[in-house]
Amino acid sequence: MTPAINLLKKYGIAHSVLSYHHDAAAESYGGEAVQQLGLDPAQVFKTLLASTETHELLVAIVPVSGTLDLKALAAAAGFRKCGMANAEAAQRATGYLVGGISPLGQKKKHRTFLDASAQALPTVHVSAGRRGLEVALAPADLLQLTEGSYATIGKPR
Numbered sequence: 001m002t003p004a005i006n007l008l009k010k011y012g013i014a015h016s017v018l019s020y021h022h023d024a025a026a027e028s029y030g031g032e033a034v035q036q037l038g039l040d041p042a043q044v045f046k047t048l049l050a051s052t053e054t055h056e057l058l059v060a061i062v063p064v065s066g067t068l069d070l071k072a073l074a075a076a077a078g079f080r081k082c083g084m085a086n087a088e089a090a091q092r093a094t095g096y097l098v099g100g101i102s103p104l105g106q107k108k109k110h111r112t113f114l115d116a117s118a119q120a121l122p123t124v125h126v127s128a129g130r131r132g133l134e135v136a137l138a139p140a141d142l143l144q145l146t147e148g149s150y151a152t153i154g155k156p157r
Contacts, residue, residue, distance in 0.1 A: 001063045002129030003095065003105030004099075006144060010070065015137040016126070030064030033125065033134050041065035043135070044125045046117065049085040049093065049110070052077060055087055056092050059112040059146070061103050061126065062154035065094030069155045076113050076151035088096040102129040103146050112148030114139060119150055 001009075017123050020036035022029075030046040033039065037155045041064055048060045058077050062068050074082040087098045093108035103112055103126055118124050118139040126142065128135040143149065 002102065002133065004102035004127070004129040004135060005105075005146070006103040008135065012144065013137060013145065014139045014143075015135050017128055018134045018136065020132050020134075028064070029127075029131060034064060037125075037134065039125055039134075041120055045115070045124065047127055048100045049090040050074075050082045051085040051089070052079045052082045053077075055138040055140055057089065057110050058082065059103055059106075059110045059148070060092060061112065061114045061118075061124075061142070061148075063115060063117060066154045066156045069153055072151065072155075075151045076149075076153060085091070087095060096127075096129055097131070098131055100127050100131040100133070102127040102135070103142065103148070105129060105137075110145070111144075111149040113153050114143055114146075114148050115151045115154035116152045117154060118142075 026032040044064045049060045123136045
């Protein structure tokens with residue numbers, strides 16, 4: 001079990017775990033999950049970490065079918081700008097490896113923003129904390145567990 005799954009079980013949150021064989025040569029972790037599991041790309045979300053001008057780490061959860069709008073994320077968090085956190089900082093702060101970073105069960109609490117597109121969905125799929133492992137849950141439950149909020153932070157490719 002991963003910390004993400006343990007957290008869901010601890011709070012009795014309805015969820016389902018999906019797994020697939022991860023291919024180390026895959027170009028996109030999220031794209032691989034969509035393809036391997038036959039999921040709708042609008043329902044599969046990637047977890048990204050950004051760093052603000054004060055070096056605060058922010059968690060951004062956006063659809064794999066699009067990209068993160070760093071300017072919109074900065075504005076949602078009350079900053080003028082932010083950039084992507086480096087992989088080492090993201091791994092150290094979350095306790096997960098890049099490609100398997102879950103928004104759930106991270107080592108430290110970070111302000112979390114879920115793209116507003118998730119509001120219209122019954123469930124979203126996010127990393128369960130390991131490459132090749134996804135968890136499906138209601139967006140409201142995801143926000144409750146992360147103490148996050150909705151923000152329009154995703155943009156189409």
